[in-house]
Amino acid sequence: MERSFVSIALFAALIAALGLLPKVTLAAGVPITAQSLGVMLCGTVLGARRGALAALLFVALVALGLPLLAGGRGGLGLFVSPTAGFIIGFPIAAFVAGWFTERLRSFPVFWAASLGAAFGGILALYLFGVAGMALTLDKSFGEAAILAAPFLPGDAIKAVLAGSITATLARARPDSVLSRV
C-alpha cells in the first residue's frame, strides 16, 4: 500500500529529474533528452496502472504550474500548445508500456519491456502527440505526422534503453519491478 503509493510519487519525481539532467549521449554521439524515457520506465517498471498514475501525477503537477518539463517548462499554456498531445499522452503511454510488459510474461524482461516501451512510448504517444499537433496547427493528421517523424529514431533508441534498464533493475531488485512481480 505505502510502497505502491510512494513508488508512484518517486517515479513522477524521476521523470522530472530526468528533465534536469544534462543531455546524455549515445554511442554514436547523438544527444537525447531522457524525459520520455522516464515515462516509458514508469510503465515498464511499475506496470500499467501504477505507471499510468505516476505519469498522470507528473502531468498534473506540470499543469498546476511546476516547471518540471525539460528546460524548466510548465504551466497551463503547454496544454494548448502544439506539443500538448505529447504531454497529455504521457499517462496513456505509460499504461500501454506497462500493459505489454505485464502481459508478455513468457518473454525475457528486456524484450517485453522494449516492446512495451515501443508500443506505449512511441505508438500510443505519437497518436496523441500528432493528433494534438494536427488540431493546434490546423493541419491534417498525415501532415502533422511528417512534422513529428524526425523524432522517431531517437524514441526508438529510448525504447530499447527502457528495455535494457528495466532488465537491469529486474536483476538488481527483482521485488521492486512491480510489472513482473
Added chain:
Amino acid sequence: MAMLSLTSEQVTPYHRWPAGPKLLAVCIVTAVMFSAGSIILSGIACLLLFGLYAVPGRAFLREGVRGFRVLWPFLALIALWHGITGTPLAGVGVALQLLAAVGFANLVTMTSRLDDLADAVTRAASPLRRLGVRPHRFGLALALVVRFTPVLGARGAQLAEAWRARAPRRVGWQVLAPLALAAIDDADHVAEALRARGGIDASKE
C-alpha cells in the same frame, strides 16, 4: 516552493480572483476559439489578451511575453508552411489562435498560487470520492514529488560527475539505470518511514 513554481512575483489584480473560475473561463474561451476557428475572433482575443497583460505594468508584460517562448519554433514553422503553400491568411489565423490560447492559459498559471490551483482541482475531483479516489492523497504525493525531484536530480548530477572522472567520453546512457535504482531504493525507505508513522492516511486533516 516559490522558487519552484511559475507564479509571477508581480502583484496584479488577477491574483485576487479565485482560481476555479479563472480555470473554467480559460477552458471556455479556448474551446470556443478552437471550434469557431475564426480569424476575427482570435484577433479580438489577442487584443484583449494584450490589454490584460499590459494593465499590471511593464514588468508583468515582459514576463508574459517570455511565456510564449515555447511557441516561437512553431510560429516559424507555420510561417514557412503557409508561405510555401501560398495561404498566408490561414497561417495568420492559426498563429493568432495559438497565441491567444497559450496566452490565456499562461495568464492563469502566472496569477494563481500553486496551492489555490491544487485546492480548486481537489474540490473539482471530490465527487470522485465515491469511485474510490482519495483526493487528499494528492497533497502528499505532490509534497513527495517536490521533495524528491531535486534529490534525484542531484543523484543524477553525481553519477554524471563520477562518469566524467573515469571516462574522457561524454556522459552516456549507462548512468540512467543506477539513477532509476536510486528512485526504487528511496521509495522503499520512504514507504517504510510512512508505515512507521501510521500510513498514508494517518496525517489527513
